[in-house]
Amino acid sequence: AMGLGKTAQVIAFLYVLSQRARTVPDTLPQTLRPETPSAGLRILVLVPTIVIMNWQAELDRWVPGRLQEAVFGGWPRILVRLSWSQRMAAIGEWHRTGGILIAGYEMYRDMVYLDD
Numbered sequence: 046a047m048g049l050g051k052t053a054q055v056i057a058f059l060y061v062l063s064q065r066a067r068t069v070p071d072t073l074p075q076t077l078r079p080e081t082p083s084a085g086l087r088i089l090v091l092v093p094t095i096v097i098m099n100w101q102a103e104l105d106r107w108v109p110g111r112l113q114e115a116v117f118g119g120w121p122r123i124l125v126r127l128s129w130s131q132r133m134a135a136i137g138e139w140h141r142t143g144g145i146l147i148a149g150y151e152m153y154r155d156m157v158y159l160d161d
């Protein structure tokens with residue numbers, strides 16, 4: 046249902062989780078901890094393609110650009126308008142540095158089943 050604040054709730058949760066990862070990583074399960082102290086959490090947001098830009102707008106609204114680097118380890122990476130090689134480079138960068146990666150279901154499926 047629209048207008049219930051689901052996106053804002055998820056962003057608030059990710060904000061708190063990211064802050065804990067930076068300030069008290071030992072309180073998180075091992076699988077959620079960043080691999081290095083300088084890396085941020087790797088957050089993958091999979092959504093219907095039609096709402097990808099809405100997610101970007103909501104992140105900008107609730108976590109202003111100057112805070113996104115400090116909180117999430119970088120600007121959200123959106124794969125929609127990138128070539129295949131650019132997508133792979135963006136995923137590699139996200140894997141190394143953390144941050145938020147926003148992708149559509151179909152694109153994710155296509156990348157996962159690439160070898161089929």
